[in-house]
Amino acid sequence: xxxALGAALAGCNRAPGAGDAEPAADQPAVAAPVVRFDAxxxxxxxxxxxxxxxxVDSEATRKALGIALAQAYAGQIxxxxxxxxxxxxxxxxxxxxxxAAALTMPGAAVxxxxxxxxxxxxxxxxxxxxxxxQARKLFPDYRYAGLFEGVGDAAAxxxxxxxxxxxxxxxxxxxxxxxxxxxxxxVRFDEGSAQIQASSLxxxxxxxxxxxxxxxxxxxxxxxxxxxxxxxxxxxxxxxxRAEAVKVQLIVAGANPGALETRGEPxxxxxxxxxxxxx
Numbered sequence: 097x098x099x100a101l102g103a104a105l106a107g108c109n110r111a112p113g114a115g116d117a118e119p120a121a122d123q124p125a126v127a128a129p130v131v132r133f134d135a136x137x138x139x140x141x142x143x144x145x146x147x148x149x150x151x152v153d154s155e156a157t158r159k160a161l162g163i164a165l166a167q168a169y170a171g172q173i174x175x176x177x178x179x180x181x182x183x184x185x186x187x188x189x190x191x192x193x194x195x196a197a198a199l200t201m202p203g204a205a206v207x208x209x210x211x212x213x214x215x216x217x218x219x220x221x222x223x224x225x226x227x228x229x230q231a232r233k234l235f236p237d238y239r240y241a242g243l244f245e246g247v248g249d250a251a252a253x254x255x256x257x258x259x260x261x262x263x264x265x266x267x268x269x270x271x272x273x274x275x276x277x278x279x280x281x282x283v284r285f286d287e288g289s290a291q292i293q294a295s296s297l298x299x300x301x302x303x304x305x306x307x308x309x310x311x312x313x314x315x316x317x318x319x320x321x322x323x324x325x326x327x328x329x330x331x332x333x334x335x336x337x338r339a340e341a342v343k344v345q346l347i348v349a350g351a352n353p354g355a356l357e358t359r360g361e362p363x364x365x366x367x368x369x370x371x372x373x374x375x
Contacts, residue, residue, distance in 0.1 A: 152178070203217050264306050269309050317372045
């Protein structure tokens, strides 16, 4: 009995051997990887005065762009650039001044993000073509979005909605015919938002021009896409906001503001964007 007890105590008091598990030491926390994002810059021509904003990677880049833009627009410029070390270097920085000097049309806006350049706002077909030519020359491997899409007759040749809008003849199309052509459009919005996606800016520009073919006394009601926001009241509010966003884009493209009114779609069912001729 005494021998067994002694052996048990010896086993409890012996030093840890090589085969014993050591307690885990505290490991230093591993920092989460930094999520990098593309540098951004927006330029808006507000009746000759340029407003800008964006995010770049360093203070040096911010200062360099500020100087370049001030020189390109002879002082008629204002705005702010934020610095975030998570931003990637701006690939458009070196050639931006040359492109910025071509942005002379009031109401036009250009946005750079990574290797994408997007045109929005107010720009005639000739201005769109001119800016696209400049963009392709300075940024040949970029993606051209927004109003750069659909430049030229060939771009819309396979689009049924664009064809229907182009077929409207001034003085020959009544309100019902115009509404029918408008209802062939597919306008995309960001999920749960009234923000129109850049891919829909071209067709809305065409729609704004087509509305000019309607009789002068024609009136149209825009019913925004419904559904997808949760409660029926939220759906109707989002639908109304989307209708207002479409109205703004049509006015920018030349439509008569007095010819357009908006309405939200009640209920929870998903419904498309609709145009109705108002008697």
